[in-house]
Amino acid sequence: MxxxxxxxxxxxxxxIMDEVExxxxxxxxxxxxxxxxxxxxxxxxxxHGKHPMIGYPAIMGHECSGTVAAVGPGVSGFTEGDAxxxxxxxxxxxxxxxxxxxxxxxxxxxxIGHQIPGSLAEYVKAQARFLHPKPACVPFDEAAIAEPLAGxxxxxxxxxxxxxxxxxxxxxxxxxxxxxQHVLNAGAExxxxxxxxxxxxxxxxxxxxxxxxxxxxxxPESLKSRVLELTGGVGADVVIEAVGKPETLAETVGLARxxxxxxxxxWSGNPSDAMDMTSVTLNELAVLGTLGFCWDxxxxxxxxxxxxxxxxxxxxxxxxxxxxxxGLQMMAxxxxxxxxxxxxxxxx
Ligand SMILES: [Zn+2]
Ligand SMILES: [Zn+2]
Numbered sequence: 631m632x633x634x635x636x637x638x639x640x641x642x643x644x645x646i647m648d649e650v651e652x653x654x655x656x657x658x659x660x661x662x663x664x665x666x667x668x669x670x671x672x673x674x675x676x677x678h679g680k681h682p683m684i685g686y687p688a689i690m691g692h693e694c695s696g697t698v699a700a701v702g703p704g705v706s707g708f709t710e711g712d713a714x715x716x717x718x719x720x721x722x723x724x725x726x727x728x729x730x731x732x733x734x735x736x737x738x739x740x741x742i743g744h745q746i747p748g749s750l751a752e753y754v755k756a757q758a759r760f761l762h763p764k765p766a767c768v769p770f771d772e773a774a775i776a777e778p779l780a781g782x783x784x785x786x787x788x789x790x791x792x793x794x795x796x797x798x799x800x801x802x803x804x805x806x807x808x809x810x811q812h813v814l815n816a817g818a819e820x821x822x823x824x825x826x827x828x829x830x831x832x833x834x835x836x837x838x839x840x841x842x843x844x845x846x847x848x849x850p851e852s853l854k855s856r857v858l859e860l861t862g863g864v865g866a867d868v869v870i871e872a873v874g875k876p877e878t879l880a881e882t883v884g885l886a887r888x889x890x891x892x893x894x895x896x897w898s899g900n901p902s903d904a905m906d907m908t909s910v911t912l913n914e915l916a917v918l919g920t921l922g923f924c925w926d927x928x929x930x931x932x933x934x935x936x937x938x939x940x941x942x943x944x945x946x947x948x949x950x951x952x953x954x955x956x957g958l959q960m961m962a963x964x965x966x967x968x969x970x971x972x973x974x975x976x977x978x
Pocket of ligand 1: 671672692693778
């Protein structure tokens with residue numbers, strides 16, 4: 631059996647570089663030589679033993695780009711050396727959701743870096759149907775971020791953001807800052823609420839119409855009064871929650887206008903979070919969830935290719951794969967200067 635090097639998490643709180651079995655591409659599958667992986671909050675949750683889909687030992691990483699190393703039986707359209715972006719799903723293709731085209735809701739959905747080996751390794755296996763050609767002008771590190779770009783696109787499209795809307799985006803991490811750009815591209819006004827000054831500043835640089843830096847001891851009321859002030863007492867057409875804390879999930883209801891929409895991208899992991907359901911009903915709010923992406927990667931890559939989104943500003947650090955754990959610890963530190971971290975598995 632061929633071997634490869636990988637950043638393995640044998641148990642929560644530890645990453646080691648190890649020699650592991652190299653995946654073999656089966657029918658309809660492709661082996662990708664990984665170039666770049668973006669570290670995600672879910673990788674950090676996995677490292678801390680707090681991700682429900684990640685068991686141990688784990689090879690994490692799901693935001694990735696690379697080149698085709700080998701194709702399995704029945705795969706056409708890809709040859710060795712092709713530069714690709716991986717959409718990190720494995721689906722059955724025959725369940726009711728798959729047959730409806732809603733493959734992100736597949737009953738047997740498996741996510742690369744969660745239930746199956748991820749891209750914090752030399753090689754990763756993917757389904758050929760979820761490989762996308764990397765646009766030549768997009769560098770490998772930025773191409774790896776197509777994954778959260780597609781996820782945020784899926785959420786913003788589901789929320790029905792349209793021209794002239796007033797949208798509140800809570801949180802300007804990777805997902806929030808990408809959602810912000812989709813909201814602005816859709817012709818809407820956006821207010822971004824953040825606790826970190828560097829992220830509020832990023833929102834500003836990305837073109838946010840308004841930024842709200844939460845006062846250290848301030849409560850949610852102050853954000854609500856700002857939103858009401860800016861909307862003539864009406865409230866936001868759409869509220870996008872991209873933090874996933876119980877308090878920010880709860881505050882969404884008070885920010886939306888009557889008949890408005892709440893999009894919950896963030897999730898706390900709690901089986902239930904407090905939300906004022908009486909107001910949801912009496913104000914006829916639409917509260918929507920979102921899972922990954924579904925037919926969004928092609929658009930996301932086109933947005934990158936045509937320069938309609940800024941990914942470069944989000945990337946603050948780049949490390950080699952042997953420094954994966956250091957990268958995760960940098961994320962965990964809460965350092966204001968740490969944004970998206972790229973891990974190189976092989977040179978671009
Ligand atoms: Zn992710
Ligand atoms: Zn399915």
